[in-house]
Amino acid sequence: MKTIRTSRLSQAVRSALLLAMLPAAVSAQEASDEGITTLDRIEVTGTRIKTSEAEGLVPVQRITREDIDRSGLTSVADVVQALSGSGSALNTKFNSSGNFGFPPDGSGVGAGSAQADLRHLGAKRVLVLVDGIRWVNEASASGVGAATDLNTIPLAIIERIEVLEDGASSLYGSDAIAGVINIITRKDFDGISINAQYGEYGEGDGATSTIDFAWGGGNDRVNYFLGLSYTDQDVIYSRDREQSSFPVPGTGVAFGSSGTPTGRFIITDPNTGVTFDITPNDGANDPVYDPTQTGCVRTDDYHCFATADRFNFSQYNLLLTPSERMGAFGQVRFNFTDTVTGYAKVLYNKRESTNQAAPEPLFFGPEAGTGNPQADGIFISALNPFNPFGFDLVSADDPNTPENELTLLLIGRRPVEGGPRVFEQEVDTWYVGGGLEGVFDAGNKSLFWDVNVAFSENEAEQTNYGSYNIRNIALALGDPAACAAVAGCTPLNIFGGPGTITPEMLAFISPVVRDRSQNKLSLITANLSGSLFDMPAGSVDFATGLEYRELEGWYQPDPITVAGDYNGVPSLPTAGEYDVTEAYFEVNFPLMADSAWGKKLDFTVAGRYSDYSTGIDEFTPKYGLRWQVVDELVLRTSYAEGFRAPSIGELFGSDSRFDAQLDDPCSTPVDPALTGNCAALGVPPGYSQPNPQISVTTGGNDQLEPEFSESWSTGFIWSPSFMENTDIADRVDFEVTYYQHEIEGAIQAIDAQTQLDLCVETLDPLYCSGITRAPTGGINGFNNRLTNLGVINTSGWDVDLFWNFPETKVGQFGVSWRNTFVTEYEAFGAAGQQQPQGPGIEVVDSAIPEWTSNFTTDWSLGGWTAAWTMRHISELREDCGNAVSFPVCSNPATSTNILEAITYHDLQVSYRFADLHDLRLTLGVNNVADEDPPICLSCSLNGYDASTYDIPGGRFFYLRADMRF
Structure with missing residues (x-):
């Protein structure tokens, strides 16, 4: 399991140096907003160093408050899931109780929650931070979750969202294999803001109402903010x-x-x-x-x-599942001296949701x-x-x-x-945090420090x-x-x-x-950042720190479930805890400045040592190069190793079950090549599968090892000076990023249909030992346990364009065009068996489109603003399964159904009344063209992929009023 990491370490260092001549990743949005080297002593996601030279080492996408308002969405998860680089993740369009059962990782079904996936690597491989501090994982009321429910974070308290789509274990620790979502809360807010929005679908259903209240202010010594949020989403029935x-x-x-x-x-x-x-x-x-x-x-x-x-x-x-969310968030910052500041934060969020x-x-x-x-x-x-x-x-x-x-x-x-x-779910989330931060001089250098303590808890109860x-x-x-x-x-x-x-x-x-479950997270961190010494090309900057955290989780099903008397999906209690102590460092070395080779070349190295009470002992490094060739061109590359420790549910999850829709290859008609194998498995001739819903037993595995990953990104950002401040552009930024992730020992169970197919094809005990059959031939037992699978490989390109046009008599226009192309996605089991996921394929309620694109044109003139967004999802294909004989299967000859490419159009117009407390009225329509999602034959229950397309389809109209005092 560790061979991939140790054998390639020296190669990675050499590669990182050689890749200096290649394009590399940097955030176009940050470059557009801040310029390439204008950041001054602030912390950004993707680096712990609080200096301008460290910015842009890896691709970080910034979602501003204006971007959130422009979307018309009322959930953090919906905003993140709309990004071109996002993958399939749970949301409130999944009616996820009932037959979904219990996933093998012990996390439960997460009914009513909303998660985020980056690079199609799964929500549990995405680390969620709030103001740079870890957020508690969800308690699903049916297990111990390994991912964060973004519905626990009210949208009203958010200043911006920074999304790092690169491996970051060396900086942030476990769970950051696919990337990091850092939610930055509002701090410097002065006055009162009231925001109310109402929307519904063209059919007159699915009404969503939100009201947000924000109050902030302060002086030279103290700064405070209070945010209250309420969201009510109505039901839409499948019928x-x-x-x-x-x-x-x-x-x-x-x-x-x-x-x-x-x-x-x-x-x-x-x-x-x-x-x-x-x-x-x-x-x-x-x-x-x-x-x-x-x-x-x-x-x-x-x-x-x-x-x-x-x-x-x-x-x-x-x-669309009904969901009611109420949240309150407050924070206060106090300047004890000119160099020392203290802060305290508290959040309470309650969700009441229903599945049927x-x-x-x-x-x-x-x-x-x-x-x-x-x-x-x-x-x-x-x-x-x-x-x-x-x-x-x-x-x-x-x-x-x-x-x-x-x-x-x-x-x-x-x-x-x-x-x-x-x-019915009731989910309560508490967060209490506080800390001190400041700066002091060491010789002629300034050093920045902070100490933070946080306690958070997510508790859920589900009544059935x-x-x-x-x-x-x-x-x-x-x-x-x-x-x-x-x-x-x-x-x-x-x-x-x-x-x-x-x-x-x-x-x-x-x-x-x-049923009830709970997740708790307690942590303390200490960080130090600044400049060490000067080199001919500039100062050597660093960050270092310590982190200690304790995680505790439990799941307690109803007594009749524990006794085995529940007719539905059975499960047993789960409980576990562990703690981890970590130390990290990050150093940025200026190798060259203002030479014939370019303006500046920096090399960054980082590493984190993690010591888990479960016996895990790991070091994860990261290397990066940033080459500013000229003012308008920056090249970047980075290489990182990462790991993800098994979660509480994965380690300690007890026996449970999920109900899978499986096609038995031994059911009539049988492939003649499989007739002998079916007979050997005890299936009589003429057997016809009476019930395709097969109960699959799952459970945790305390022998699991961590997942290990390698991530590499390379690309460039080009801001052509010949177009800057011209008749056709104020500024243009063009960004290209190539990414590649490889995960070895991925923690998951082999796809159940794949296991069944391989059992019948090979009769290999590796696949058949967990599958039993009744004397009639039908499957009456299916054991599908967690293990460390083989390898997941994925790679692709991000291609983005940002174009700000000069102001004219008819207003000012801007264009943002983000694209993600997935060129490779392969997942292999421990014995080399290939899983069904891949680019352009729909399977198991999730999809990996080969191309996703978001194109936004915005316009402003006086008090008027408008935006038009196009969201494109490329064509997908799926196996028709038993539906091959019906017209809805587009190609019966190959048993393939095509989910046609789709483009959604969203339109928003608003006007600000400056004399009425800056009252802004906004009218928006999402899915203007009234597109319905394509038919999905392999998706559960409703014939839709709820994580890829707009569900339930049809136009969504909304009206928002925002007033400030």
Whole structure:
């Protein structure tokens, strides 16, 4: 695992020196705002050195307050996810409770949260800072999260957001493999500001209301700021949009669920030996079963189950989840002397959100594949007064009646009488921080120092209505005498149509499930920065510091879940903690200044040593070169090694489960080349997979090693002087950056579909040992554990243009055009098996577009301003899977569906009334062209990729008023 790091260390140093002649990365936005060398003693993301020479060593994108207001968005995550370099991440457009289950990393589903992904490397590989200090990870109420919920940070308190899209473990420690998001809060704010916004979709739904209050002021000694924020986002149901109103868009209920309100029964009659796959006729609430009828043409109250009988679960799902967020933030800064300042900060944020899924299905029998032995091995007594078949329904795994023959393969009954599953989250976040900072002279040099302490906590509780107790269900379906001996037990009728499960039956089987989790972060840091000594080309500047932090997390599911009695996704408690002590340094050496080779050449080296109580002991270096060839041209390059320590959930996460949509290669029709292998796995000829939803067991692994990474970026920024202050431009900046990330030992589980396919293709125990099958051939066990996988490689280009036009009689225009091109993305398992992700591919509710682009033109004249933004996402392709025979699969011959390229247009116009307390009224429309997201066949539940496209589609109108006093 460490070979990649140690064997390439010396090579990296040599490469860094050679790469001085190559273009390298620098932030065009910073160059545009500040000039190339005008920064004076402030700290920027990407370096700890508080000097102008250190700026721009790596690409840092700055999102200003004006950029945030221009977007019309009301969430930090939505703003960051709109960047061209962002990848797929959780947001409030994911209806993520219910069937999402528990991811292998022990983080839970994060229902209602919103995260950020950079370079498509995952949210847990992005470090979130607030004013340069780590922010607490989320508590999802279903696990111990490894990523930050950006909904815990109110948008109203933000001055700007700085996004570093480069490896930064040497500067900031673990989790910064893909980059850093540093949120800078408002400090120098004078007066009162009230901001209110209301928006909704063209269909009249999805209303979002926000109101923000800001108050600040101060004098030479003290400075204070208070921010209050409230956001309320309304629900949009899947049934309210044509595309999401069916499980597979355009196919009706073709791929709906086999858990239906009337029930699906795959049983073997012990009297005849005939196996049936039948369902009651509509209206047959007390169906009569005739054992003498053996075909599908029947005269009793049943017919053979067919596609048309499947249940349309989409009618109950949500496209946009309701979310209410309230936040309060205050900070005060006090100048004790001219050289020493103290500060204190406090934040409280509360989120109340809701997810909803279709009524929870009851699946019984060996073909159910739920992973719950009480369901897979259930016994339904012939004495149950509602059992129409006249014989015991016995599962193959029933330990109580091993002498009986198998009579039950699968029952799927959805008790719509109990209503939908509703998951309500309450999430509270606390942050308290304080510190001292100052400057002192050492000889003729000034040294800057700061000491910081912070305590933060994120606690979540999720209450689930509409789920069921499988132990009570088994009791109510068994011998009525045993049921009568238990208080409240009423024999259960799962054999009739909707309405046959009475309120008394529901009262016995319907619990209220409450899950809780918490993440805590405590830290103390001390930093020192300044100049060491002078060299012929300038001063040698440095930064160094110490950091100590403690992380603690736990997850406590409901007692019925712990007992294994929950019919839904099972899980066990998780708890763990660790601490880490770190020391870092960063030094900038001026190698050349004002010579024939150019104006300035600087070499920067940084390193961080980390000592974890879990036994991890690592050093991560970083090297960079900055060559200012002439005033208008700067070249940059950097090389960094990084690591990410396993999270609490990854280390200590207990057994849990998620429900995956898997296509069994051994299901009819079978590839002739796989027939022998399927037989060897115990699959009988003619087997047809009855239920594509397979329960996959996951869990943590305390033997995990850290992930190690190498990151390299190179590029240039060119500000042509011949265009500066001319008739066509005030200033033009052109930036090109090449990036490359390699992660070895990535912590994740192999893609479940890939594992199943490789098992059938190779029969290799490496893939098959975790997959078990029932005697009928169906998958009844799937173990998919965390491990250190092989390698993730990704590379690409950022190409950006910034053009400020001179002011004219018709106003002043500006252009910002950001582009990201992903040229490579490959992920390999520990044994070299390639995962399905790649450029231009949609898979598992996430996409890696080959080209994403944001083009913004802004205009101002007097009190008027306007902006027009185009957001482009290139074409994607996905495997059609079982949808290959339907018209929605664009290329059935290759089983490929094309998600066409899409361009969104956003328009905003505002006017400032200077005489009315600077009242600014803003009217905006996002998605002016009324584009709908392309159909996604492989995406969960709603037929959309909620992390790539505007969901739910359609125009979004908003009106905002901003007044200052």
